[in-house]
Amino acid sequence: MTGVARTESEDSAHVLDETRIREQFPILTSMVGDRPLVYLDNAATTQKPRVVLDRLSRYYAAENANIHRGVYQLSQAATDAYEGARAKVARFLHASDPSEIVFTRNATEGINLVAQTFGRSTLGAGDEVVVSTMEHHSNIVPWQLLCEEKGATLKVVPISDRGELDLDGLDVLLGPRTKLVSIVHMSNSLGTVNPVREVVERAHARNVPVLVDGSQAAYHMKVDVRALGCDFYVVTGHKLYGPTGIGALYGRRTLLDAMPPYQGGGDMISSVTFDKTTYNEVPHKFEAGTPHIAGAIGLGAAVDFMTSIGFGPIVAHERRLLEYATNALTAVPGLRLIGTAPQKASILSFVLDGVHAHDIGTIVDTEGVAIRTGQHCTQPVMDRFGVPATARASLAMYNNADDIDRLVGALTKVREVFG
Amino acid sequence: MSDLRDLYQEVILDHNRSPRNFGPLEGADLKADGHNPLCGDKISIAVKVEDGVLTDVRFEGSGCAISKASASLMTEGVKGKSLDEVRAMFERFRQLVTDQDALVDPSLGKLAVFAGVRDYPARVKCAILAWHTLRAAVDDNHDIVSTE
Numbered sequence: 001m002t003g004v005a006r007t008e009s010e011d012s013a014h015v016l017d018e019t020r021i022r023e024q025f026p027i028l029t030s031m032v033g034d035r036p037l038v039y040l041d042n043a044a045t046t047q048k049p050r051v052v053l054d055r056l057s058r059y060y061a062a063e064n065a066n067i068h069r070g071v072y073q074l075s076q077a078a079t080d081a082y083e084g085a086r087a088k089v090a091r092f093l094h095a096s097d098p099s100e101i102v103f104t105r106n107a108t109e110g111i112n113l114v115a116q117t118f119g120r121s122t123l124g125a126g127d128e129v130v131v132s133t134m135e136h137h138s139n140i141v142p143w144q145l146l147c148e149e150k151g152a153t154l155k156v157v158p159i160s161d162r163g164e165l166d167l168d169g170l171d172v173l174l175g176p177r178t179k180l181v182s183i184v185h186m187s188n189s190l191g192t193v194n195p196v197r198e199v200v201e202r203a204h205a206r207n208v209p210v211l212v213d214g215s216q217a218a219y220h221m222k223v224d225v226r227a228l229g230c231d232f233y234v235v236t237g238h239k240l241y242g243p244t245g246i247g248a249l250y251g252r253r254t255l256l257d258a259m260p261p262y263q264g265g266g267d268m269i270s271s272v273t274f275d276k277t278t279y280n281e282v283p284h285k286f287e288a289g290t291p292h293i294a295g296a297i298g299l300g301a302a303v304d305f306m307t308s309i310g311f312g313p314i315v316a317h318e319r320r321l322l323e324y325a326t327n328a329l330t331a332v333p334g335l336r337l338i339g340t341a342p343q344k345a346s347i348l349s350f351v352l353d354g355v356h357a358h359d360i361g362t363i364v365d366t367e368g369v370a371i372r373t374g375q376h377c378t379q380p381v382m383d384r385f386g387v388p389a390t391a392r393a394s395l396a397m398y399n400n401a402d403d404i405d406r407l408v409g410a411l412t413k414v415r416e417v418f419g
Numbered sequence: 420m421s422d423l424r425d426l427y428q429e430v431i432l433d434h435n436r437s438p439r440n441f442g443p444l445e446g447a448d449l450k451a452d453g454h455n456p457l458c459g460d461k462i463s464i465a466v467k468v469e470d471g472v473l474t475d476v477r478f479e480g481s482g483c484a485i486s487k488a489s490a491s492l493m494t495e496g497v498k499g500k501s502l503d504e505v506r507a508m509f510e511r512f513r514q515l516v517t518d519q520d521a522l523v524d525p526s527l528g529k530l531a532v533f534a535g536v537r538d539y540p541a542r543v544k545c546a547i548l549a550w551h552t553l554r555a556a557v558d559d560n561h562d563i564v565s566t567e
Contacts, residue, residue, distance in 0.1 A: 356483035358458050359427075362539060366423050374457050388459035388481050417427050418484075 016313035022398050024049040024305075035368030038406045043188050043216060043347055043394035044372050045238045048302075052242055055301035059294045067293055068267060068284075082293050085300030086283070089248050092303040093214075093233060094224040100256065102249040102283040103296050107215040108138040110234030110249035111182070113286060114211055115142040117259040118232075119180065125151035128177045130208075132157040132165055132194075133384050134187040137377040139213045143182060152179075159384060163190035163339040167198060174206050181210045185217035185233075189376040189392065190339030191322075191347030193217065200229040209255065215239055219396065220318060220345045222311040225250050237295060241396075242302030246295030249286075256282040263288040314397045318346050321395055325404045329393075332411050338385050346395040349376075352411070355418050357389040363417055364410035371407070425535035426542070427484065430492070435484035440494035444477040453480075453552030453564040455544055460486045464552045472501050476553070483545050489533060490549035496530050502557045509554050516546045 022028050025047045030037045039047060059081065065074040067082045083098070090098040104110045119142075123129070129143045133156055140154075147154050155173045158166045165183075174181070181203045186193045196212055203210045209231035214223055218235045225233045232255070237246040251259075261268055261279050265288030271278045279285045306314070325348055329335055334353035352360055361373035372392045375382045382389060393407055447465035454461050460482030467475040476497060478490045493512075497505050508530075514521045516536040523531045536546045551564045 356487075358460075358483035358542070358545060359485070362426065362542060363423060375459050379456070379459075382459060388461070413423075417423060418432065 014310060014313045016309065016317040016397065018317075018398075018400050021309070022400075024051070025398050026050060026053070028398060032365070032368035032370075038367075038369040038403045040393040040395065040399065040403060040407060041370045041372045042219075042239075042396035042399070043376075043392065045244070046219060046241045046396050047398070048243070049241055049305050051305050052298050052301045056243060056294055056298045059297050064294075066290055078293060081297045081300075082291070085296040088300040088303050089235075090250075092223075092307065093218070093235070093248075093250050094226055095250050096226065097253065099282050100250055100253050102251065102256070102286040103291050104234070104247040104249050105245055105292070106238070106247040107213060107234040107236040108142075108247075110232075110236075110247055111139055111211065111213065112142045113249055113262045114182075114232050114234075114251070115146045117262050117286070118209075118255065119143070119146045120150075121260050122179050123147070123150045123152045126177055127152040127179045128155050128173075128175065129153075130155045130157060130170070130173050130178055130181045130183075130203075132183055133159045133380050134163065134165070134190055134192060134378065135182075135184050135380070136188055136213065136215070137379070138215075139182055139184060140380070153177075156380075157183075159190075159192075159381075160341075162341045163187065163192045163344075163381075164341045165192070165194050165199070167195070167202070170199060170202060174203060174208060178203075178206065178208045181208055182213070183210065184213040184215075185223075186214075186220065186345060186347075187339065187378075187381070188216050188347070188394075189349050189378040189381045189390065190341065191344035191349070191394075192339060192341040193221070193343045193345050195343070196228050196230065204229065209252075216347075217345075219306065221315055231255055237299040237302065240299065240302050241305060242299040243292075243295045246292045246299050248299070253282065256286070259286075261288070262286045265289045267291075309397065315345075317397060318395055318399075321399060321401065321404070322346055322348070324401055325393065325395070325407075328404050328408050329411075332408060333415075335411070338387060338390050347392065348394070349390040349392045351387050351390055352414065355414055357391040359418070360391045360411070360414050363414045364407065367406065367410035367413060369403075369407050369410045426539055428532045428535065430529065430532045431484060431488040434488035434491040438478075438487055438491040440477045440491065442477055442479060444475060447477075449556045449559055451552050451556035451560065451564060453548045453555070455482070455486070455548055456565060458483065458486075458545065460545060460548055462486070462490055462549055462552050464490070464549065464556050466553070466556055468502065468557075471503075472499065473497055473505060473557070474499070478549065482548070483542075485533075485536065485542055485545040486548050489546045492530055492532070493549050493553060496528060497553065505557055506554065509550050512550050513547060516543050 065078040067079040087098040211232035212230045233250040238244040268288040338349040357373035444465035450465045462480035
């Protein structure tokens with residue numbers, strides 16, 4: 001069961017009002033030279049709705065104070081807003097309790113946090129961590145560092161020519177030395193939506209916990225960490241229509257309680273003497289120092305924004321647009337899509353015969369179309385498909401058919417230049 | 420934004436389609452590898468040197484039109500030059516593609532077609548990868564070059 005399949009039936013009767021959605025994002029009216037901006041690099045970061053910008057501004061203008069321990073009202077208000085944002089993120093991910101949400105800088109830090117606490121205290125020489133070929137570098141390198149330190153081994157689940165996870169390959173790799181499976185929910189370079197529920201079932205059958213990288217999935221589909229059954233889930237705020245510099249880690253409470261602290265400092269302790277320091281309770285144990293208070297509050301506003309629209313309409317809109325874009329792009333002569341899994345969402349990675357992705361990116365930019373080109377921090381995916389790089393158009397709730405038409409038009413200009 | 424044709428000049432497109440001095444070099448004296456990890460551009464450069472003069476140079480690899488054409492035109496431009504002259508050309512080329520105000524040095528010859536790159540800061544690393552790699556080869560530096 002995938003997130004897409006789950007959410008579709010919920011409220012797909014509600015149709016997303018394109019114009020009203022676009023009006024919420026001030027940047028969408030900007031120009032690139034003399035062309036209106038077409039923003040199709042959402043997998044890198046999404047644009048911010050006015051409610052998020054206003055919330056950040058209101059926090060700094062009227063509520064700014066350091067949180068926790070302040071006895072004055074302003075500090076209490078800031079603390080309430082920060083902890084209120086934690087509760088919003090917990091509801092957004094359907095966690096049991098806000099204490100299961102740790103604020104981080106981004107998804108990368110969430111993964112590193114788990115590697116350095118859970119991983120470091122669990123892994124020994126000869127143990128194994130399992131990832132997949134389609135991971136972002138941020139879900140590869142932290143485990144390589146850890147494995148190197150511990151004398152452990154990183155195992156890699158293969159993917160098919162369409163970019164699907166090989167579940168049988170996962171079964172082969174799960175063994176008595178497997179200590180963790182860390183897998184992406186939705187691939188940032190292929191768009192594949194992985195059957196996380198099944199991955200979790202297979203791993204849990206062998207008592208192996210599962211971390212899910214939800215960087216891409218969480219703004220395209222409803223995420224329910226309890227329904228998925230995963231043990232850790234990481235997200236990054238700036239892809240959730242929220243600010244940069246803030247992310248969240250969901251961790252099952254029993255695991256978080258047992259994990260050693262991450263960084264040392266203020267706020268993560270309950271008592272400090274030179275003889276003995278005791279640590280604060282979860283989740284504060286993992287949040288040393290003054291956190292990104294405004295960022296967390298802005299993220300709270302962003303998840304409220306998504307919830308107010310609802311994933312039913314968002315999924316339905318993005319699915320229609322993905323289909324439209326898939327048809328439009330495959331009709332471009334010499335264009336080949338990389339990543340054609342039946343279960344995919346909102347990402348179109350492609351190569352064009354005889355033209356390198358970077359040249360495509362530069363030329364379509366002169367038409368006002370922003371796409372990403374390169375390896376997308378997934379070098380093993382590029383190696384798997386035997387391409388040096390791809391061009392990638394990635395959709396968000398505010399994109400529409402006009403954006404796709406502009407992209408296709410810009411691609412004809414690429415042909416004009418390259419012949 | 421300047422005209423796209425300032426960047427993708429016909430000479431560049433031609434060298435992209437048919438790169439000169441492309442392929443392995445038998446009996447090379449010096450070699451170096453370059454890599455732009457974010458783009459995926461990869462290049463290997465091999466040279467022959469006699470009495471401090473670069474007598475032959477060839478390259479292999481894959482990359483965008485700018486990086487491939489830059490490597491191709493570079494191989495044509497540096498043949499027969501002394502190692503010191505090559506180092507000086509590297510500096511002049513770097514100035515050509517990065518300095519908005521620089522006048523085009525006539526000694527660069529055909530390489531002047533890359534002046535348009537200076538208006539596209541994200542593409543400077545594509546144009547200069549081959550040069551960094553050649554520089555590493557002539558300096559006998561075996562670290563893989565990266566222009567990220």
